Amino acid sequence: MHIETIREYILQKPSVTEGFPFGEDTLVFKVNEKIFLLAALDSSPLQFNVKCDPDKAIELRDDYPESVLPGYHMNKKHWNTVDFEGSLDDKMLRQLVDHSYEQVVKSLKKSERAALEG
Secondary structure, eight states, X not given: OOHHHHHHHHHTSTTEEEEXXXXXXXXXXXXXXXXXXXXXXXXXXXXXXXXXXXHHHHHHHHHOTTTEEEOTTSOTTTEEEXXXXXXXXXXXXXXXXXXXXXXXXXXXXXHHHHHHHO
């Protein structure tokens, strides 16, 4: 999967915005102004950070040690760094994006969640 493909997938989600608040090398996606994915455009291999349930984060790191690592420059309990070009298939990459988005949506105020749902 290419960064443009995942970008298009992410931008289809409700209330998602993208930007470069940390410089031109870090693409950031937010839902209601809360970050749920950061992509390091200058890394090789390409990597992105996603929010994750702490128990699931540990499970993913154990199951995919070559592709899922504790979040680089992030809270290691709640964030994973994912090797975008590693052994994970496109379906798993989309699932990680979805889970991250859902984790952030879950933390929003009830009125904000209701607005996203319809």
